[in-house]
Amino acid sequence: MTVSQESPTGAANSNATKGNEKLDxxxxxxxxxxxxxxxxxxxxxxxxxxxxxxxxxxxxxxxxxxxxxxxxxxxxxxxxxxxxxxxxxxxxxxxxxxxxxxxxxxxxxxxxxxxxxxxxxxxxxxxxxxxxxxxxxxxxxxxxxxxxxxxxxxxxxxxxxxxxWKRLVIEKPFGFDLSSAQNLNNKLGNAFDEAEIYRIDHYLGKSMVQNLEVLKFANPMFQDIWNKENISNVQITASETVGVEERADYYDQAGAIRDMFQNHMLQILMMTAMQQPKKLNSKEIRKEKLKVMEALQPLQKENICSSIIRGQYEAGAINGIPVKGYREEPGVESLSKNDTFIAAKVLINHPAWYGVPFYIRTGKRMKEKSTRIVIEFKKKLSIVDAKDSDKTIPNLLTIEVNKEGISLQLNIKNPETNKIEPASFSFSANNGNTPAEYELLLYDVFRGNSTFFAHWKEVELAWKWVQPALEAFEKSDCPLHTYPAGSLGPVAADQLLKHDGFKWW
Ligand SMILES: NC(=O)c1ccc[n+]([C@@H]2O[C@H](COP(=O)([O-])OP(=O)(O)OC[C@H]3O[C@@H](n4cnc5c(N)ncnc54)[C@H](OP(=O)(O)O)[C@@H]3O)[C@@H](O)[C@H]2O)c1
Missing domain, CATH: 3.40.50.720 (NAD(P)-binding Rossmann-like Domain)
Known part of the structure; x- marks a missing residue:
C-alpha cells in the first residue's frame, strides 16, 4: 500500500504538522x-x-x-x-x-x-x-x-x-427519510458541488474512529486477520445514560434510528468493516466505505422485526438516582411509540465478511455511557487439550471510542494453577491532550480534506437501508420493547445474539 501525502488521520496530523501546514x-x-x-x-x-x-x-x-x-x-x-x-x-x-x-x-x-x-x-x-x-x-x-x-x-x-474556493459545512440531521434526504441533496446541488460539501458526523471526528484505519492497516498483526476466517462477530455499541433532555421536539419524531443509527452507527460500521484502500486518502477510503454500504444485506419485509429490535425506556435508576420513563419526559407524547433504543443484526455480502454478523446497538438511559467496538475472534484451539478448550474465552479486541483505549483479551496459562485463564491487556491512546472531535474535523475542512465527512452516496445508502424499518415502525409492525432506565436495554436485544450463539460484551 502506498501512503499518500495526505494525512490519514487528523490525530496523526495534529502532532506531525502542528503549526507547519500552510492553510489558505x-x-x-x-x-x-x-x-x-x-x-x-x-x-x-x-x-x-x-x-x-x-x-x-x-x-x-x-x-x-x-x-x-x-x-x-x-x-x-x-x-x-x-x-x-x-x-x-x-x-x-x-x-x-x-x-x-x-x-x-x-x-x-x-x-x-x-x-x-x-x-x-x-x-x-x-x-x-x-x-x-x-x-x-x-x-x-x-x-x-x-x-x-x-x-x-x-x-x-x-x-x-x-x-x-468555496466550501459548505452542514450539520446533522441530513433528511428525515430517504426521499427528504434526496430532495435536500438535489437542492444543495444547485449551489454547491459534492466536493465542496462537508457533512459533519461528529463520530467520524472521534480520534479512535479515525484511528481505525491505522490500527487495521498499519499493524500486520491485525491486517491479515480482519475477515471472516478469523472473526466470528463484531459488536458496535453506543450507549448513553442521559435521557431525551431538552430535545423532545426533535427526538420524539426522530427516535434512536434516525438520531444515532442511520448516521453515526452506520458510519462506524463502514469504518470498521472497510477493506484496505489502495491509498490512505479521502477518495480511496470513501470508495472502500461505499463498498461496505453497497454490500449490506437489505432488510426484507419478513425479517425486519427479527433483525431490528426497538426499545423505549421506562422509569428506573441511573447510578442509584431514580429517573422518569420516556413517556413522562417533558415534551414527549404521553403515548409516544418512539424508539429510544435500537439493536440490529447486519450482514455484509462481501467476500471478506460472508456469514459474520455485525451487531449494533444504541440507546438512551442505559447503564453506562460508552461507545465501543468489540471484535470477537473465532476459537481455534487445535493445540490446546480438548479438555481445556471449553475453559478458554474468545479473543476480543475492544476499541473504546470515548475513553480512547484499546484492550485485548487473550487466554494465558496461570503458572501457579497451571490452568488456562483470560487475561486482558489495555492500552490508552489518550495522552490527555487529544484535540476534540470538532477540532479534528474543522482543521480538515480548512485544509480541504473530506476523508472524515459523510459523502452523499454513503448518506443515501444508509437511508436506503433503514427506510424499510422506518416504514415498518410507522405502521407499528414491529414490537416496541420496554427496558428500565439504567439497564442494558430490552431482553429482546440479548436474544438477537443468543439466537446465533453469542452474547453482548
Ligand atoms: N446543539 C448541539 O449540540 C447540536 C449537536 C449536533 C447537531 N446540531 C445541529 O446544529 C444545528 C444548529 O443547532 P443549535 O442547537 O445551535 O440550534 P439553536 O440553538 O436553535 O440555534 C439556531 C441558530 O439559528 C439562528 N436563526 C434561527 N432563525 C434564523 C433566521 N430566520 N435567520 C437567521 N438566523 C436564524 C439563531 O440565531 P438568532 O436567534 O440570533 O436569529 C441561532 O443562532 C442544527 O442543525 C442542529 O441539528 C446541534
Whole structure:
C-alpha cells in the first residue's frame, strides 16, 4: 500500500504538522452564530485551533444571527462561552484578544433576500481591509429547514461568485427519510458541488474512529486477520445514560434510528468493516466505505422485526438516582411509540465478511455511557487439550471510542494453577491532550480534506437501508420493547445474539 501525502488521520496530523501546514487564508461565514452549537462547539473549536497555530492567517469569522449585537458585544459573549466550553481556559491575555478580534458580528435574517446583498458588501469590505483572498467557508449551524433557503440565497446574492474556493459545512440531521434526504441533496446541488460539501458526523471526528484505519492497516498483526476466517462477530455499541433532555421536539419524531443509527452507527460500521484502500486518502477510503454500504444485506419485509429490535425506556435508576420513563419526559407524547433504543443484526455480502454478523446497538438511559467496538475472534484451539478448550474465552479486541483505549483479551496459562485463564491487556491512546472531535474535523475542512465527512452516496445508502424499518415502525409492525432506565436495554436485544450463539460484551 502506498501512503499518500495526505494525512490519514487528523490525530496523526495534529502532532506531525502542528503549526507547519500552510492553510489558505479564508473568511469563515457562520450562520447560526448565536445558537447552542456555536456556543458549545464552534467557537471553542476555533479558539483551540488558534492556540495550536492551526488557523489560517489572515482569518476572519463573520458571525451571523438575527439578534442585534455590536462585534465587541458579541466577542464578550464568545469569551463567556469559551470560559465554559473550551478545553483550554481563555486567559486574559493578548493572545485571547487577538483571537476575539478575528470575530465580526453581522445581523442577518436568513429569510431576507436583500440581507444577503448587504452581507456580500460586508464580506468584500472585510476581505479588502484584512487582505483575505476570496476563499469562503460557509458553516450552517442552523435548523435543517434553513439549508435550502441559505444555500440558494448564497447563490442568488453572488456570495459564491468569487475568485477563490468555496466550501459548505452542514450539520446533522441530513433528511428525515430517504426521499427528504434526496430532495435536500438535489437542492444543495444547485449551489454547491459534492466536493465542496462537508457533512459533519461528529463520530467520524472521534480520534479512535479515525484511528481505525491505522490500527487495521498499519499493524500486520491485525491486517491479515480482519475477515471472516478469523472473526466470528463484531459488536458496535453506543450507549448513553442521559435521557431525551431538552430535545423532545426533535427526538420524539426522530427516535434512536434516525438520531444515532442511520448516521453515526452506520458510519462506524463502514469504518470498521472497510477493506484496505489502495491509498490512505479521502477518495480511496470513501470508495472502500461505499463498498461496505453497497454490500449490506437489505432488510426484507419478513425479517425486519427479527433483525431490528426497538426499545423505549421506562422509569428506573441511573447510578442509584431514580429517573422518569420516556413517556413522562417533558415534551414527549404521553403515548409516544418512539424508539429510544435500537439493536440490529447486519450482514455484509462481501467476500471478506460472508456469514459474520455485525451487531449494533444504541440507546438512551442505559447503564453506562460508552461507545465501543468489540471484535470477537473465532476459537481455534487445535493445540490446546480438548479438555481445556471449553475453559478458554474468545479473543476480543475492544476499541473504546470515548475513553480512547484499546484492550485485548487473550487466554494465558496461570503458572501457579497451571490452568488456562483470560487475561486482558489495555492500552490508552489518550495522552490527555487529544484535540476534540470538532477540532479534528474543522482543521480538515480548512485544509480541504473530506476523508472524515459523510459523502452523499454513503448518506443515501444508509437511508436506503433503514427506510424499510422506518416504514415498518410507522405502521407499528414491529414490537416496541420496554427496558428500565439504567439497564442494558430490552431482553429482546440479548436474544438477537443468543439466537446465533453469542452474547453482548
Ligand atoms: N446543539 C448541539 O449540540 C447540536 C449537536 C449536533 C447537531 N446540531 C445541529 O446544529 C444545528 C444548529 O443547532 P443549535 O442547537 O445551535 O440550534 P439553536 O440553538 O436553535 O440555534 C439556531 C441558530 O439559528 C439562528 N436563526 C434561527 N432563525 C434564523 C433566521 N430566520 N435567520 C437567521 N438566523 C436564524 C439563531 O440565531 P438568532 O436567534 O440570533 O436569529 C441561532 O443562532 C442544527 O442543525 C442542529 O441539528 C446541534
Amino acid at each position: 487564508s479564508m473568511t469563515f461565514v457562520l450562520f447560526g452564530a448565536t445558537g447552542d452549537l456555536a456556543k458549545r462547539k464552534i467557537f471553542p473549536t476555533l479558539y483551540n485551533l488558534f492556540l495550536d497555530n492551526k488557523l489560517p492567517d489572515p482569518f476572519a469569522v463573520i458571525a451571523l444571527g438575527r439578534k442585534n449585537f455590536s462585534s465587541q458585544a458579541f466577542r464578550l459573549h464568545v469569551l463567556e462561552s469559551l470560559k465554559i466550553f473550551s478545553r483550554r481556559f481563555p486567559e486574559n491575555t493578548d493572545s485571547t484578544e487577538t483571537f476575539l478580534q478575528m470575530i465580526h458580528y453581522h445581523s442577518l435574517n436568513a429569510t431576507d433576500n436583500q440581507g444577503y446583498l448587504k452581507l456580500v458588501d460586508y464580506i468584500k469590505h472585510l476581505e479588502t481591509v484584512l487582505r483575505i483572498p476570496e476563499n469562503r467557508l460557509f458553516y450552517l449551524s442552523m435548523a435543517p429547514e434553513f439549508i435550502d433557503t441559505v444555500t440558494s440565497n448564497i447563490k442568488k446574492s453572488g456570495l459564491d461568485s468569487i475568485n477563490g
